[in-house]
Amino acid sequence: MARLRTAIIFLLQSATVGLAAAFVVVYLFPGLVQSGRNPAGAGPSSYSDAVSVAAPAVVNLVSTVRSGGGRDGGISAVESLGSGVIMDDEGYVITNDHVIDGVASIQVFLTDGRASSAAVVGTDPDTDLALLKIDLDDLPKIPLGRSDTLRVGDVVLAIGNPFSIGQTVTQGIVSGTRRGQLGLSPFENFIQTDAAINLGNSGGALVNASGQLVGINTAFFSRRLDSEGIGFAIPVNLVRGVMEDLISHGRVVRGWLGVATETLTPDQAEALGLDEGFGIILTRVQSGSPADRAGLRPTDVITYIDETPVVVWQDALRLIARMEPGTRVVLTGKRLGQEFTVEAEVAERPSPGGG
Template structure:
């Protein structure tokens, strides 16, 4: 047997070696699966469909930092001389000693208890907006002040007169009498867009004039509870105590807002600051200079927002309009016959979608204007005509 197998050993070994060599060199000959391209072609032939075209992707525009300004020094040099420091002070009287608040000790002095005066001062900023010396600042910066001093960037200092204040927009107008005043150029806050570069100039913490940079984070911010009429520009340029009343400018050095408030849990800047748009500030400036007060339309009613539940109870299909919660005695609303519980749907044909927007629209109405109101009362829709009055100061409401 061995004699017969011996001649076959070498052919078998040679065949195995050849097979191993071919397997290493040409593995596709021995693969049981088809190549991917062959499988795709097979599927396409079977379904008789054309291959899908490659998606057209939008290529990014090449980014170049040289397309923007390397420095904002030109813009700052235009605007900064018009930004002033505002120092306000008032005298308060207080008792000589804490024991004087005790009735036992008070009986020995009667009404002539010893008192002493104390000077309270506050710090803010302002912006010179005209060659005549008018300065825009915040109402809360100079509220209750007995004396107001303004310091310019060029080192000059002077006392300022209050032309008028508007607590409901938190704006005030001062007047200084100096020669060659550097007035700032006013921009257009309607053209401000989210993402625009913004620079805040003021006197934070009393350290001296300071410039911070950021972008416009949002426009038209309201429902913040900062003032009665809110339409704020939001910026992440650092605004700190002392910046109030200062300038928010664009990259060209034009005024776009009056810095007013910050949202902060610590008292310092956290990247959420608010400025009054310059277009609104310009309107308030003109009103205060010409009339000494701001003339606004007024209907003499208080309203509350309507919810889905309240809408269903009033028989409304949707939560629209506002509910009249109260009317001012002898005010325009009461004279027109409006009652608490009425649902106010539209004013002068304009649907009411937001109470604050409606409040701002009413403020723009000239007192004495007759307006049609659309009202729902006890499920019935009524048309009521009202004559707008002039909004009284907060102290008289």
């Protein structure tokens, strides 16, 4: 009997010590307990709330394509499918320029079953964006996010109408930002994602985990290179600027100097005696352009635009493009080893194909 009593007391003492130790661990290291239920960094099990916020504003575009193949030599009723995004309650719809290029008419179909013909407000082939206008009441509009705060690894959802099968949502992450040098447009600053972007998704929405628009999907790169798992979207910050210009002017007004440039490598900069170690070299100066009138020549090296260092040619292009025509800009650089400074008056960038 004494042995049994001793064993019971021992077990009770062990249990008490164990509970006390567990209390200390929970008190001092609460993350260890929480990680068992909800691992650190784990996302939600569903993104249906984000989809319900964004999806109603993503529309299907059906176009009649111009064709000279028929006996009437006019319009052929060929459907060209793509996507678009309703940006506000006034009926402005953003899409890709290549989706509507060459079409005779455009019908916009909403997820609630309504449809409307669309007028083209303006296009911007330089960014592959186009703005449409529809006339319907009580329109859903997509909430706008910010593309400049996106981080690699952020969850994103691509919403569109691929392969004529109906609205589809795919999920992925931001694989990269500020992607350029893809040869798709002069003003490349793409968001790269592994969310599936297929034929028909062009012009659709790339949204964050809250359902806010962060980009407009484009399938160009994936189709051209027949690549798997790589999609690109035009950042919403760029989209907003283009949309504002198209509403105000019917076109995008950009600054222009009339030069072709290349980025200098560090070795080239050193060989040219550039103390800064960076710069862009002019490979062509268009006759009669602002750069030509300012006295710039091929092989000139530009290191600063006003007081902004010029490290890569894409940044220089975007910097000048943001300037209003008529703006006077100071260019600093080197010519044959000698530093120079010139002043040029920015002109309006010619439209593509307009010289």
